[in-house]
Amino acid sequence: MNLHERSLSVLACQYVDEVIIGAPWEVSKDMITTFNISSVVHGTVAENNDFLKEKDNPYAVPISMDIFQILDSPLDITTTTIIKRIVSNHEAYQKRNQKKAESERMYYEDKTYVSGD
Known part of the structure; x- marks a missing residue:
C-alpha cells in the first residue's frame, strides 16, 4: 500500500482519531497541544526499541506528561x-x-x- 492507503487503513480503525502524515520523529509539547493528543503509544515490536536508552529520546515530552504507553505487540x-x-x-x-x-x-x-481431413 502507498502512504495514503496505509493512512486510510489506520483511520478506519475505531481506536484512531487522527493520522499525522509527515510527523516529526520527536513528539514535542507543541505537537501534543496543537493536535490535542491524549495518548502516545509505542509497540514492543519494532526495528529499534533503544529509544529509552538514547540521549535524545523522541518520547521524552510524552513521558514527562505521563501520556506515554508501551503496548505489547501480539505479533513480531x-x-x-x-x-x-x-x-x-x-x-x-x-x-x-x-x-x-x-x-x-x-x-x-x-x-x-x-x-x-
Whole structure:
C-alpha cells in the first residue's frame, strides 16, 4: 500500500482519531497541544526499541506528561520480516513461472497438428 492507503487503513480503525502524515520523529509539547493528543503509544515490536536508552529520546515530552504507553505487540512483524517474506515469495514466484515457461516451451516443440481431413 502507498502512504495514503496505509493512512486510510489506520483511520478506519475505531481506536484512531487522527493520522499525522509527515510527523516529526520527536513528539514535542507543541505537537501534543496543537493536535490535542491524549495518548502516545509505542509497540514492543519494532526495528529499534533503544529509544529509552538514547540521549535524545523522541518520547521524552510524552513521558514527562505521563501520556506515554508501551503496548505489547501480539505479533513480531517488522519491516525486515515483511521484506524477507516478499523476497522469499518472489523467489518462489520466479521458480513457478520458470517451470510453467519450460512446460509451455516443451508443449510447443512437441505439438503435432491434426489435419482437417
